[in-house]
Amino acid sequence: MKVQNIRKGMIFEQVKGKKPLNKNAYIHKDWLYEVIDIEEKIQSGYTMRAFWLGNLTSNNAIPVEGNSLINPTEWRYHEGASVKEERVIIKKVTFMTQDPITIEQQSRDFKEKKSSKSDSPKESKKTIIHAAPKGRDVVKVKNLKDLGSAVKDHWREDTAHESNTEQHTPNNDNHFISNGFYNSFASCTIDDLEILCFSLHDMRDLSYTRSRPKDHLIKAMVHSQEWSAFKDKKTIREIRNLKLRITETPTGLRGNPCTYETVLRRIMQACLWYGSSEESGMLRRARKNYKDSPRRRMFK
Numbered sequence: 156m157k158v159q160n161i162r163k164g165m166i167f168e169q170v171k172g173k174k175p176l177n178k179n180a181y182i183h184k185d186w187l188y189e190v191i192d193i194e195e196k197i198q199s200g201y202t203m204r205a206f207w208l209g210n211l212t213s214n215n216a217i218p219v220e221g222n223s224l225i226n227p228t229e230w231r232y233h234e235g236a237s238v239k240e241e242r243v244i245i246k247k248v249t250f251m252t253q254d255p256i257t258i259e260q261q262s263r264d265f266k267e268k269k270s271s272k273s274d275s276p277k278e279s280k281k282t283i284i285h286a287a288p289k290g291r292d293v294v295k296v297k298n299l300k301d302l303g304s305a306v307k308d309h310w311r312e313d314t315a316h317e318s319n320t321e322q323h324t325p326n327n328d329n330h331f332i333s334n335g336f337y338n339s340f341a342s343c344t345i346d347d348l349e350i351l352c353f354s355l356h357d358m359r360d361l362s363y364t365r366s367r368p369k370d371h372l373i374k375a376m377v378h379s380q381e382w383s384a385f386k387d388k389k390t391i392r393e394i395r396n397l398k399l400r401i402t403e404t405p406t407g408l409r410g411n412p413c414t415y416e417t418v419l420r421r422i423m424q425a426c427l428w429y430g431s432s433e434e435s436g437m438l439r440r441a442r443k444n445y446k447d448s449p450r451r452r453m454f455k
Contacts, residue, residue, distance in 0.1 A: 166237065
């Protein structure tokens with residue numbers, strides 16, 4: 156790409172590592188920017204050009220030089236990507252034992268309605284087109300009968316896939332746990348972090364001493380992206396459906412997601428690496444209380 160080809164609306168991703176990112180590399184939403192303005196000025200015979208980029212997450216704008224934007228070790232251009240602002244009115248049906256179902260009531264282009272003083276900025280949301288991994292499909296229903304069928308289909312589809320994975324795995328105390336135990340956390344969000352910490356503090360391969368990996372490594376990108384989605388109140392099921400993998404396997408090459416155990420372990424590990432002191436402290440306290448409990452000492 157040449158500097159003169161840069162236009163408003165283009166999507167760039169800031170490269171945090173030392174090497175360029177290929178087309179299939181994971182996309183970190185916090186590092187996505189949109190070209191919002193191009194300033195050109197001629198003074199004393201010199202042409203000055205500045206590109207203003209807006210961060211799609213924080214809405215902060217920064218000036219960037221053209222030569223920096225076309226440098227693949229600093230920025231990755233997402234060809235064909237664009238930003239569209241929408242207002243969406245939805246109804247969310249929650250259940251005691253099943254995943255919530257979202258019913259879309261109204262969706263229209265943001266520009267179709269003139270803004271007024273009573274409009275709140277929180278009513279609009281930005282979505283990346285052809286830039287982020289595909290998430291969970293929205294279930295649309297018209298009546299209670301269809302709603303019941305949709306719930307059963309979602310539950311049957313997920314449990315059918317999980318039945319092909321390993322049935323029992325040990326935790327750090329070599330106590331074997333069935334995968335049905337991990338599947339039961341599919342509907343949990345960040346609001347259930349205390350329950351997750353209490354239940355999963357002794358997961359197999361969960362490390363409390365391992366240092367956080369460098370930001371440019373795939374391991375760091377996967378953990379931070381899943382933790383970011385978790386902080387955005389995505390369910391464990393929705394995070395699993397992102398199908399993020401650190402290493403490719405024959406199963407992964409077919410586009411299948413990881414097991415719930417793997418996703419939950421990564422969320423717990425990311426809590427230690429990227430969580431606040433309060434969040435990571437919640438997990439460490441759960442582990443300490445378990446170690447100090449009379450029941451733990453009795454079976455040790």
